[in-house]
Structure formats: structure tokens, C-alpha cells
Amino acid sequence: MRIAIDAMGGDDAPKVIVEGVMLAAEAFPDTTMVMYGHQDEINKYLTKKLSNIEVIHTTEKISGDDDPVRSIRRKKEASMVLAAQSVKNGENDALFSAGNTGALLAAGTLIVGRIRGIDRPALMSTIMTLNKDRNKMLILDLGANADTKPENLNQYATIGSFYAQYVNKVDKPTVALLNNGTEDNKGNQVTKAAFNLLKDNETIDFIGNTEARDLFSGVADVLVTDGFTGNAVLKSMEGTALTIMQLLTTSIKEGGIKNKLGGLLLKDSLKEVANSLDYSKFGGAILFGVKAPVMKTHGATNDEAVFHTLKQTREILQSNVIEDVVKKFESN
Structure with a gap:
């Protein structure tokens, strides 16, 4: 190679x-x-x-x-x-x-x-989740295409499932569509049309819509969205993770002797959290x-x-x- x-x-x-x-x-x-x-x-x-x-x-x-x-x-x-x-x-x-x-x-x-x-290659990356049974989730598109058609989202679901199966070794990858609600009729014209295409796509295991607040719970193996939304969501998640670690560090350093002792006792646990939030350990993004x-x-x-x-x-x-x-x- x-x-x-x-x-x-x-x-x-x-x-x-x-x-x-x-x-x-x-x-x-x-x-x-x-x-x-x-x-x-x-x-x-x-x-x-x-x-x-x-x-x-x-x-x-x-x-x-x-x-x-x-x-x-x-x-x-x-x-x-x-x-x-x-x-x-x-x-x-x-x-x-x-x-x-x-x-x-x-x-x-x-x-x-x-x-x-x-039609349009997508930028795909892996994000960590808090689900021990599904600690990796693929998300695409992350910015290769700001404007996306329903057919593109359907193609993303198929190629994302291939990656999850052959690279992440998931037997039957599940696919979710990022939307502003979990109901079948939620979303704009693009996501509503994409939902119907994904539901009829026999090559994937489509489980429906999901909301951004549930991403860290590992709702699916593959998450599909348009590039504009995906890029914004990923940067928001990275920023949130960094902010949480900064808040914890500041609280320990400036919180007095009790906080410092607590931080010392939790040192290994905090290190484990920091490692799980470190996106660099999951590799980069692939133009798929x-x-x-x-x-x-x-x-x-x-x-x-x-x-x-x-x-x-x-x-x-x-x-x-x-x-x-x-x-x-x-x-x-």
C-alpha cells in the first residue's frame, strides 16, 4: 500500500x-x-x-x-x-x-x-458517542456540498452503510436522517423527500429521523445530512466538548483545596473523558x-x-x- x-x-x-x-x-x-x-x-x-x-x-x-x-x-x-x-x-x-x-x-x-x-461525493467523519455498544457514528456530509438534493442524501446513506460494514465491521449498520424532529412528517421539502427515499432503500437499515440533541447517545451507525448542517453540527459538537473540558479544568484550578483534591482523585477518570472527546484519535474525514x-x-x-x-x-x-x-x- x-x-x-x-x-x-x-x-x-x-x-x-x-x-x-x-x-x-x-x-x-x-x-x-x-x-x-x-x-x-x-x-x-x-x-x-x-x-x-x-x-x-x-x-x-x-x-x-x-x-x-x-x-x-x-x-x-x-x-x-x-x-x-x-x-x-x-x-x-x-x-x-x-x-x-x-x-x-x-x-x-x-x-x-x-x-x-x-452525483456528489460527501465528506464523512467518525464521531464518538456515549453508547458502549455503538461508540462510533459516521456522519456525512460534513461540508462538501452545502446544497443537497434528496437523491444525494439517499446515496450518502448507501455509501455510509458500506463504510460502516466493511471498515467499522458493523454487521447490519443502522441509518438515521438528521432532522428537526423524530416524527416521519418532520422537516423541510428536502428532508421529507429524502425520508421517503431512505424508507424505500432496501440496501440500508433506515430507522427514521433523529434530532441533534441525541447524537452523543449513538442513535445510529450512520447519520446523513446536508453539508451545511453537518459542518455546523460537527463544529458545535467539537466546541462543546472543548468547552466542557475547559470548564472542568478551571473549576478544579480555581475552586480551592477541596476542588483540587477532588480533581486529583478523579485524575484518571478525567483523563479518560478527555481521551474520549479527542476527535484526533478517530482519524480524519474521508471524501467518499x-x-x-x-x-x-x-x-x-x-x-x-x-x-x-x-x-x-x-x-x-x-x-x-x-x-x-x-x-x-x-x-x-
């Missing part, structure tokens, strides 16, 4: 990218990490010369404020563009970047290529619906998040889920 990595994408690139790549290369010697970027800058941080790390020198990079589509078309020698091109040409099996999200979505769709039969895994992690990423996203990419490649989705949609 070979993963093409945009080493120049992200707020602290290439430093944290290279450090995360070294962690992954050591952990997974059967996977070759191919970094695209300025060789001299990469080599500053490449302190371990591992046989499964390769560096491809590039002269350009796409910055966070570049126009997504225009930069993909004009910056032909950019690290992200050349990495995506290598996946299209079959030189590498997957693409990873922490850079400009819009540009990566464009690279995935325009260069790697959309699966025939999927293109012909190879295209992986995205936060621009303000760290080496641990890079490692977990590369680990997730390897698991996706091992599962052959992309090939199964291609067979499902392109055979129709």
Missing part, C-alpha cells in the same frame, strides 16, 4: 506532517508513505531515515486562502496537485492532506475522479464517492492526528470498501 501525502498542507506544515508520517511509517512497515513537498523543508524534520518513506520534491504549494478550484487548475506543480495526480495515475493508492479543504475536495473530484453513479480514499484532517493538526488519519487510511485500503462502492454504483 502507498499513501500520497501533501506535506505542505496545514498550519504547521511540514513539521507536524513529517513527524506524524514518521510515527505511521514505524507502526506500519508494510505501507509506503510518499511525501510531496519542498525537499529541503521536509528534510529538516525527517530525523528518521525509514525505508518506507519517500520524498517527491515540489516547487509550489496551495495555501489556505487560495481559491480552491483555480489553485488546482493553475498550480500544476503544487504538492497537493501532484499527490492527487499520482493517485489518479495508479502510482499511489490514497491521498492525504491537512491543507485547504476546498482545494482538496476539488482535487479529489476533478483529479482523482468521481465514482460513476454518485471518489475512486480512491481522499483523506482530510484539521489544518491546525498535530503529529498524533496525522498518525491516526494515516492509520485510518490504511484500514480503508485494507477493507477494499472503495472497490465495493464502485461495483455497487457503476454496475447499475
